[in-house]
Amino acid sequence: MIIVLIGPPGSGKGTQAGILVEKLGLPHLSTGDMLRKISAQGGAEAEKLARCISEGKLVPSGLINDIVRKVLSSNECSSGYLLDGYPRSIVQAKFLAKIAQQDIKVLYFKADEQVIIKRILGRFSCKNCEKIYNEHYDKPKIEGVCDQCGHKEFVYRKDDNKETIIKRIKEYKKSTYPVIKYYKDHGGFFGIDANQSKEEVALEVDRVLKRV
Ligand code: AMP
16 A cells, blocks of 8 residues: 655644554655755755755655655565655655555644644754654653664754744645645545644544555
């Protein structure tokens, strides 16, 4: 099965993907994580990419489609995968439809703007295992120590600041919102109330996936 998690920045796609991979055993493919890794490698291209991300813009679809094509053709993805942050435009959705080998199920994480802004501003993650936390809702059980791997260093994303969030939400409305309509028209589409807590969203996702 191919599961696409779609929704605005801060709607909890990455957090729920982390929960789902444990349950379903499918690889978690976050295009944001892939691009951040490439942009940290240094060189002119990487710098261009880092600028694009820090300005809250989408990177060109040609580039991201090439990356996705390579990853999806690997053995690891042969029995399905969980896409987080892709597709983000109609061009990408059509590209995925062409290369996908299985049925696509879409989970749409719907959340209010004030909720996502508060979540993004409080978000941080473990520098080692990348587990996501939140200052307001979801701190490590022992302060300063990652629950998952015990590491003691945490990082904030450079694009998780007020100015860039506004730009990312604008980009989402312009480019990604039409993808929601595209999937609604193609079936296999399920809405999730992403304003709820992480635990409540996980239960709703479970209920939906039992029906598909
Ligand atoms: P995310 O981690 O999903 O919030 O993505 C962080 C940033 O990476 C986005 O704001 C974009 O600049 C870039 N990005 C991630 N996925 C895509 C995509 N599918 N298409 C274009 N840009 C992307």
